[in-house]
Amino acid sequence: MSKVSAESKRDSNVEKIFDEPNSVPPKKSKRWPMFLGLFVAVAAVSGAYYAYDTLYGSKHVVTDNAYVGADIxxxxxxxxxxxxxxxxxxxxxxxxxxxxxxxxDTDAALHLKQAEAGYQQALRAVKALNATDKTLLAQIEGRKADQQRAEAQYTMAEANFAKAKIDLERRQTLVENGSVSGDELTMAETAFKNAEANLGAAEASLAAARAGLEAAQGQQMANAAMIEGATVEENPQVLVAKAQRDQAQVNLDRxxxxxxxxxxxxxxxxxxxxxxxxxxxxxxxVPLNEVYVDANFKEVQLEKVKAGQPVILHSDLYGDDVEFHGTVVGFSGGTGAAFSAVPAQNATGNWIKVVQRLPVRVALDPEQLKDHPLEVGLSMEADIRVAE
CATH class of the missing domain: 2.40.50.100 (RNA polymerase II/Efflux pump adaptor protein, barrel-sandwich hybrid domain)
Structure with a gap:
């Protein structure tokens, strides 16, 4: 009995040994479906990503780094x-x-009254200059008449002087022959001296008349320069006073x-x-009907972004149920790092490149803002349709 059981046990072990190699192929046959499934899954994900990028991703740039702003x-x-x-x-x-x-407005009202008084005073002063100009013109005519009279007197005195000189010379010649008495010679000498004095006086009067005429003409020219080429309202003196009055009125209105x-x-x-x-x-x-959105996109997102492209926006305040429609207006002149109080020192040896963000200004539809107003500083999500 023991010998038979030992042989049967040995035979079972031999069969087990020969059966083990035959069990390997089934394990290998189970791995192929796994690899095939993995390949199909990767292909499906890649295809889905390619389809997403082609149909949607390449036509949109999206950011949630956007905030409402306004020109307050x-x-x-x-x-x-x-x-x-x-x-x-x-x-x-x-x-x-x-x-x-x-x-x-107490002080402003008083300043306005003072300025109004100064304006009225300037008007009267210019009108007085116009009246003075007429007076000076009349004085010039009078000075011209005085000069003509002095010239006539000078001509008469000059003629009398010439006659007295001739009479004196004639009598001086005749007095040696005894034809003229000494009294006649004395009278001739006296007449000559009187004529000479009258000629000097006439000459002085003529010089004075000429000087008076020149003085009157000078005064008239100086007065005319103050009013020439302008009416009373357009006179510079009046314009200055009027400007001061208008400034006082502006200060009162303020x-x-x-x-x-x-x-x-x-x-x-x-x-x-x-x-x-x-x-x-x-x-x-804050003009809430004129707010805009500054969307800070990464520089790698802006290749296809241009002014005029449509933008779809959502606000955290209203959620996805409210959709705002906007338009790209333009780009900021620099990134936030460039305009910061302490700009980045990119020339240092320990420099690390950081993707920058550039603000993109988006104008909103005023009609939508009436129904769903936005406050300055609220967060927004912006989606630019670059394909359009």
Whole structure:
């Protein structure tokens, strides 16, 4: 019995040995379907990616690094004055032209009255110059008459002097023959001296008349230069006074500060009774109907991006249910790193390249903003359709 069992056991071991090699092929036959499945999966993923890139990815550039912006209006006074009224508060909607702040106008009103008085005084001064010009012209005519009279007197005195000289010379010749007495000679000498004196006086009068005429003409020319080539209203002196009056009126108008745009009031800092100075920020008005989006795309995404391409945007505020339509306006003049207070030192030895982002300005549809307003600083997701 033991011998038979030993032989049967040996035979079973031999069969087991011969059966083991025959079990390898089934294991190998199971690996081929696995490799085939893996290959099919990789091919499917590659094909899906290729299809996605061809049909969608190559026609779109997307970023969630986008934020709402606006050209806010800073409300600042242009004159120094105390605040008497503040008509708005933060979050309040205002329209263009609405009164925001009222300043004390006492000083501005007084300056306007002074400027108006100066303007009226300038008008009267120019009118007086016009009247003076007519007076000076009349004086010139009078001086011309005086000169003509002096010239006539000088001619008469010159003739009398010539006659007296001839009479004196004649009598001096005859006095040696005794034909003329000494008294006649004396009378002739006296007449000559009188004629000579009259000639000197006439000459002086003529010089004075000529000088008076030149002085009158000079005064008239100086006066005419002040009013020549312009009416009373166009006279430079009047224009200066008028400009001062207009400036005073502008300063008075500036005591009422109005909103320059439609929008929402933010950052209100002014209080009643506070004395403000020119350039001091009182508040800002954000024009929510004119907001835009600055989408910061990677530089490797911008190859096909051009101005005028359509943009689809979604806001985190409204979610995917609200779709905004925009248009690419243009590109910023530089990246954020270039305009930072401490720009990157790329020339150093430990430089590491970092992909930069360039802001792309996107204009939004104003009609959509009326239905779904956006505030400055909100996050957006931008999708530019580069294929269009």
């Amino acid at each position: 209006a800073n409300i600042t006074p242009l004159i120094a004055a105390p605040v008497t009224e503040v008509h708005v508060s933060d979050t309040q909607h205002v329209a263009k032209g609405d009164v925001l702040v009222v300043l004390d 005591t009422i500060i109005r909103s320059p745009v439609d929008g929402v009031v933010s950052m209100r800092r002014v209080q009643v009774g506070e004395r403000v100075q020119p350039g001091m920020r009182l508040m800002v008005v």
